[in-house]
Amino acid sequence: MVSYLQVDGLRKSFGDLLLFDELSFGIAEGERIGLIAKNGSGKTTLLNIIAGKEDYEAGSVVFRRDLKVGYLEQDPKYPAALSVLDACFHSDNEIVQLISEYESIINSSDHSKLEEVLGRMDYFKAWDYEQKAKQILSQLKINNFTQKIEHLSGGQLKRVALANVLIAEPDLLILDEPTNHLDLEMTEWLEDYLKRTNVSLLMVTHDRYFLDRVCNEIVEIDNRRLYNYKGNYSYYLEKRQERVDAQNAAIDRANNLLRTELDWIRRQPQARGTKAKYRIDAFHELEEKARQEKSLGNVKLEIKSSYIGSKIFEAKHLSKKFGELKILEDFNYVFARYEKMGIVGNNGTGKSTFIKMLMGLVSPDEGEIEIGETVRFGYYSQDGLQFDEQMRVIDAVRNIAEEISLGDGKKLSASQFLQHFLFTPETQYNYIYKLSGGEKRRLYLCTVLISNPNFLVLDEPTNDLDIVTLNVLEEYLRTFKGCVIVVSHDRYFMDKVVDHLLVFKGNAELKDFPGSYTDYREWKDFQEQKERSELNAQIKKSNANEKILYKRNDAQDTGKRKLTFKERKEFEELEKQIPMLEEEKSCLETEMSSGVLPTDELIEKSNRIAVLIDLIDEKTMRWLELSEMQ
Known part of the structure; x- marks a missing residue:
């Protein structure tokens, strides 16, 4: 290789x-x-x-x-x-x-x-x-x-x-x-x-x-x-899970041995210390191994969201367009309690605009959105959050909330919450300007979640997040006792988190699909294949009908118009002209590819080729028209 x-x-x-x-x-x-x-x-x-x-x-x-x-x-x-x-x-x-x-x-x-x-x-x-x-x-x-x-x-x-x-x-x-x-x-x-x-x-x-x-x-x-x-x-x-399990087992064994060794080393009299130097050295090696960070398995974070009533939001006759681009037209929807909706569609079809209308950041041209009194939004914007770069990570979260409720009287401090999203105690006291782009996005996510919302609106939350963080977020959303709307291009993420899709097809055409993204893709492929089969069947049927009609007309139509003398002469002339034009075009292309022509000649020949293409198209169409009357 x-x-x-x-x-x-x-x-x-x-x-x-x-x-x-x-x-x-x-x-x-x-x-x-x-x-x-x-x-x-x-x-x-x-x-x-x-x-x-x-x-x-x-x-x-x-x-x-x-x-x-x-x-x-x-x-x-x-x-x-x-x-x-x-x-x-x-x-x-x-x-x-x-x-x-x-x-x-x-x-x-x-x-x-x-x-x-x-x-x-x-x-x-x-x-x-x-x-x-x-x-x-x-x-x-x-x-x-x-x-x-x-x-x-x-x-x-x-x-x-x-x-x-x-x-x-x-x-x-x-x-x-x-x-x-x-x-x-x-x-x-x-x-x-x-x-x-x-x-x-x-x-x-x-x-x-x-x-x-x-x-x-x-x-x-x-x-x-x-x-x-x-x-x-x-x-x-x-294979990674096998490695993590083996590594964690090794750390557990090291910790058990460390306790035994620690007990032994404390009981040794100082005068005999040199006689067991090898064992003291082994103790320090065990201590180093036991200090190794134990790999995270499946991190679970079950947080009690604030109470949410039965009325969430209702969209009534919403319409929105930008110039000729239609986003929504007479759109109606009643959002259910604990619903987890994924929004998908090509760029430019209006997904983020719809989210911003829900959040009150963009006004509809017509219609209204009624939001329930108990709804408490947590909005993760695609544009991100502008942090004070000189602030420490822990302070950015504490400025929003010192702790978050887990239910049953249990609480997590801001520091403990950050650890669940993979910010070590050392990293929490770093200045924000030292974080990578992905770490800043992860911090922004923490600032949204720690406010204890009951309705999460996440616009492209997966961009710049690493796979470990995505797993933590997915687990959080799967157990989240509230409502969720996610706009994302991450197919895997959508499959794991949402229970149905709102598909933006463009030009204000929307489809509510009951299932995951993979289900939708399979359904869409099936529909396209079905449409192609039906179209092919129609074409075959149309061709067969045309052949039958042609045979009938050929047998019955004795008065079919023939070429005039002038048209026949034109037809013969076209048969000579078209190959000559094709040959001229081919010669010009060869000359232009030679690389020896000065710039002005290159431009001149390029313009001539454009003229030749139009002439060839025009004369070929006329030739086809005349050939049908032969």
Whole structure:
């Protein structure tokens, strides 16, 4: 197996925070590796180091020579003034550099390297780069190639960056949270695309279905140590649990032995201490082992929500549109007590707008929402919360509540609550500016939940959260004694948490589906297959009817109009003209691909090709029209 990348003895720290030390692993041809770790463990930092965007203190990162590497950053950025198509040329990939080199030579007086560059252009198929860019952008539902980057949504920007990476057809693809900001349709498109290609992968994602279906190896960083699992996400879960059980059993045994050793060492007279030095040394080793953090199994957090009455909210004749874009039209809905609704749909169909109307942040054009008196919202916004970066983690939570009720008179302090969401006592006293992006999102989640709401409204809560935190949140929501509305593109999360879906199809068309997202996807696939079968049957029936009708007309219609002399001459002339135009178009395309034409001639010939295409289309349509009267 050909080695693509080898990382050996890597060390990286930020001040007194050590992210990893002596970290070593490799990626070979055909391997598709999913990287899993808690927020703050350095996943993005590691990818940035491998991609050459960040330095490190020790170790080595070695790629195979001539390896083409593509890197999708978690939050891609482009100059605001660029168009969508220009952004695809704003890259340091080999083909874009080659095109730039070619243009530089063409515009200079020195053409000595032109032949060598032309050979490389042919080898890398650089002439087709723009066409490939447009094709992939179209597949990703980006069709306005002249639109400015500054006017794109977060999801559109992520798709442009994704297209930029995929166009170059790299040997090794490094993806940092590729599904963040992508809607479900685009996530499934990317999943299918990666499954069809032979590209090798190193990927960080919280999308567990994506991991399970795309990856063939999982690498986990836990307590600065690296663990490899040769299999998909399901296999990883099984083997990781075995490792955790064995590790926890070892720590329990060490604790039991430690108690015995502690009793023995306290009873020894000082004069005999040197005679049992080996046992004292063993005692200290046991003490170190016993201090190891015991791995978290299934964290359960059962919190009593505040009382909620039978009336939750009722939407009456809601309508909302922005210009020509309709979000809701005469929408009515009565939300039930303890209901857990998932909201799904493509970007731009109005999911977040609907949530903001419910929260009173956006007013409907028509209709009203009546909310029950006992409803106490906890709102997790997609935009996040702006923290005072100089505040400590514990203080950000205490400012909202000092404790949270568990019911039966039991309470959790703010510190204990934070521990359930994986903030260690040490981390709780860190300043917020020291937290990673994922840790800040997790802290924001804690500030929402500790207010003890009875109706949770969560808009994209899974973005930037690690898988361990997602498991904690899922368990919390499954046992939550209140109402929940979740907007999410995370299919796994939705399957575990909600009991039905409100599907936004666009143009104010909504569907209430009773079941999980997987149930809905299977139903949708079945409906589409059924529609295709019915359409094919109709086409076959229509074709059969047309054949019968044609035979009847052919037998009965003796007065069918024939070509006039002038039309026959036109028909014969078209048969000569069309091949000549096709040949001229082909010659022009060959000349343009030669790479020796100056810029003004390239433009002139490009304009002529456009004219030829229109002429060929026009004359071909006329030829078909006349041929039917032959």
